[in-house]
Amino acid sequence: MNAIVGIGLADRKQMVVVTDHDSKVSVRRTFRRRAWDLGVALDWAGKQAAVKGFAGVTVACEPTGHRWRVLGQLAGERSMPFVCVQPMLSSWARRSEDLTFDKTDEKDAVIIARLTAQLRCYVPEPVDETWGRLRHLGARREQLLVEAGSQVQQIRALLECVWPAVLQSARQPFRSLTWTAALSVVVDRDGGDLARTRRLGLVRFETAVRREVVRRGRQRPCLRIVRLLFAALTDPAGVTAHRAGALERVALLLSDWLETHRRLLDTEGRMTAVLDGLRLTELAASIPGLSAVGAAAILAETGDPKRFASARALVKHAGLAPREKLSGTFKGRTKLTGQGRPGLRLAAWRAVWGAQRANPVYAARFTRLTTREQNALTVTQAQAVIAAAILRQLHAVVTTGRAWDPVIAAHGAEPRTVLPIAA
Numbered sequence: 001m002n003a004i005v006g007i008g009l010a011d012r013k014q015m016v017v018v019t020d021h022d023s024k025v026s027v028r029r030t031f032r033r034r035a036w037d038l039g040v041a042l043d044w045a046g047k048q049a050a051v052k053g054f055a056g057v058t059v060a061c062e063p064t065g066h067r068w069r070v071l072g073q074l075a076g077e078r079s080m081p082f083v084c085v086q087p088m089l090s091s092w093a094r095r096s097e098d099l100t101f102d103k104t105d106e107k108d109a110v111i112i113a114r115l116t117a118q119l120r121c122y123v124p125e126p127v128d129e130t131w132g133r134l135r136h137l138g139a140r141r142e143q144l145l146v147e148a149g150s151q152v153q154q155i156r157a158l159l160e161c162v163w164p165a166v167l168q169s170a171r172q173p174f175r176s177l178t179w180t181a182a183l184s185v186v187v188d189r190d191g192g193d194l195a196r197t198r199r200l201g202l203v204r205f206e207t208a209v210r211r212e213v214v215r216r217g218r219q220r221p222c223l224r225i226v227r228l229l230f231a232a233l234t235d236p237a238g239v240t241a242h243r244a245g246a247l248e249r250v251a252l253l254l255s256d257w258l259e260t261h262r263r264l265l266d267t268e269g270r271m272t273a274v275l276d277g278l279r280l281t282e283l284a285a286s287i288p289g290l291s292a293v294g295a296a297a298i299l300a301e302t303g304d305p306k307r308f309a310s311a312r313a314l315v316k317h318a319g320l321a322p323r324e325k326l327s328g329t330f331k332g333r334t335k336l337t338g339q340g341r342p343g344l345r346l347a348a349w350r351a352v353w354g355a356q357r358a359n360p361v362y363a364a365r366f367t368r369l370t371t372r373e374q375n376a377l378t379v380t381q382a383q384a385v386i387a388a389a390i391l392r393q394l395h396a397v398v399t400t401g402r403a404w405d406p407v408i409a410a411h412g413a414e415p416r417t418v419l420p421i422a423a
Contacts, residue, residue: 002081003049005042007061007111008105009035009068016041018048018057023114024116026052028106035067039074046071047076056080060116062087062108063124072124073308083121087227105315125303133400134274137267138300142343144264151257154252162246165235178221181212182229192247194233202230269391286403289355289362298351298394301344306399311392318344320388336384348387355390362386362408 003026008015014035017028027048031041040057059066059075063084075082093111095102115121123331125131152174170179184206190196197205206226213221239246242337272292275281284295299305301318308314316323319340327335355362369382377385389409397404 001054002056003045003052003054004113005049005057005059005080006111006116007038007041007059007274008109008112009061009064009071011212013105014038014041015109016110017054017106017113018045019110019113019117019312020052020054021117022194023117025113028109030105030372034189035070035190038071039078039125040234042074042078042080046080058083058116060085060112060121062090062112064252066094068124069127073127076127082124084124084358085115089120106141110233121197125307128304130270130274130278131303132269132294134278134296135298135303137271137274138297138343138347141264141267141271142295142346144260144267148264150261151253151260155253155257156245158250158253162238162240162243163235164237166213166229167230169232170225174221176207176225177213177216177218177230178225178310179229180254181216181221182209182226183250185209185212186385187247189252192244192251194243197230198233202227202261268293268296271300273332278422280398283397283401283403284394284395287355287359288404289358289391290351290352290390290394294347294351294354295394296342297347298391299398301341301347305395307350308395314395315388317341318348318388318391320345320348320391322383327342344391345387349383351390352383356386357382361406362389365389 003020006017006019010362012032012034014031014033015028016031018026020026029041029044030199031038032041042057045059046057058081060083061071068084068194072082079420090108090111094107095101097107097111119213119403156174158168170176173179182205184204186192186194186197189208199244200208206223207219209221209226213219237291271282275284275292275296280295280299281292284290285292286294286297302308305314308317313319316337317340319336319338319342321337322334323337325331352362356366357363363391366382366386369377369385370379393404393409395409396402
C-alpha cells in the first residue's frame with residue numbers, strides 16, 4: 001500500500017505532508033524552493049514512507065498554474081503515481097472542516113491528501129508531445145480570435161461615432177472583403193480625408209478598390225458595395241471634429257486586424273497539419289458540417305479522446321451534461337451543469353453553426369426539438385443538445401476509427417458495417 005504525499009504548491013514555498021489512508025499525518029516539511037527543484041522533496045517523501053513501512057508513495061496536488069505539470073514530470077521520473085485534486089473540491093472540503101474560511105498551506109496539503117485517500121481525485125492527461133502541441137496551438141488560436149474580435153469592435157465603435165453611414169454600405173461589413181478593401185483605400189490612401197476621396201471620382205475609386213482586392217487574393221470587388229460606400233462619403237452624420245483622428249485609429253486597427261487574421265490562418269494551418277499527422281482529419285471531416293479546423297479546436301481542448309471512458313464522460317468534461325432537480329413531488333428545471341472545461345464548451349458551441357446547416361441529421365434533430373408538442377426546447381437549448389451530440393460522435397469516430405454514419409447518428413436501425421478509414 002502506498003502512502004499519500006499531499007503537496008501545497010506555491011511560488012517559492014512548498015508544503016509537503018506524508019499521510020496514510022486514514023489521513024493521519026506521518027511527517028510534514030516545508031521546502032523553500034521552486035517547483036522544478038521539488039525532486040529533493042519527492043525523494044525525501046519516498047524515504048519517509050519507506051521508514052513507515054509503505055511500499056511507495058502517491059503524489060497529489062491541485063492543478064493550479066503550471067507548477068503541477070513540473071511536479072507530474074518529476075513524479076513520473078521516479079515512477080511515483082501522480083493524481084490531481086480539483087481546487088473546487090478542496091475549497092468545499094476546507095469549509096466543511098470547521099465551518100470557517102481558514103486557508104493555510106499546511107491545511108491545504110492535508111486536505112489534498114485526504115481527498116486523494118477518498119478517491120476524490122483524477123489521473124491527469126498523460127503528457128504527449130503531439131497532443132500537447134495541438135493544445136498549445138488551440139490556446140493561441142483562441143487568443144487570436146479574441147484579439148480579432150476586439151479589433152473589430154473598436155473599429156465599429158469608432159465608425160459609429162464619426163462616420164456611421166459607412167457601416168450601412170454592406171449587410172455584414174466586416175465579413176466583406178470588398179468593404180474592408182474600400183475602407184482601407186479611404187483611410188490609407190487618402191488619410192481619412194473624405195473630400196479628397198470624393199474628388200477622386202467613382203471610376204478611379206473603383207479602380208483603386210479593385211487593385212486592393214486583387215492584392216488580397218480575390219479577382220474582383222462587389223461594385224454595389226463600392227458604390228454605396230462612395231455615396232456614404234457625402235453623408236454628414238457623425239462627430240466631424242473627431243473624424244480625422246478616429247479614422248487614423250481605424251487605419252491602424254485595420255492593419256492590426258489584417259495581421260491578426262494572417263496569424264490566425266497560419267495557426268489554423270498548423271493545427272490541421274497536426275491533425276493530419278494524427279491521421280484524424282479524414283475521420284473528423286466525415287461528420288458533415290464539421291470542418292478540420294473546428295475538429296482540431298475541439299481536440300485541442302479534449303486531448304486524446306481515448307482517455308475518456310465514454311462519450312458521455314467527454315460531454316461532462318465540457319459541462320454540457322444535463323443537471324436534474326428532483327425531490328419527492330418537486331421537479332425543478334433541468335439545466336446544463338456548466339462545470340468542466342469552458343474552452344471545450346465554447347469550441348463545441350462554435351461547431352454547431354456550420355453543422356446545423358450542413359448536416360441533415362442535426363438539422364432534423366434541431367427542428368424536432370424546437371417544434372415538438374411536449375417539452376419543446378428553445379433555440380439555444382436545442383443548439384446545446386447538438387453541441388453535445390457533436391462531442392459524442394466525434395469521440396465515437398476517433399476512438400473506433402470508423403467514419404461517421406448518419407443512421408447511427410440518427411438513432412436508427414442496427415449499426416451498419418462500415419469499413420475503417422484510419423488505422
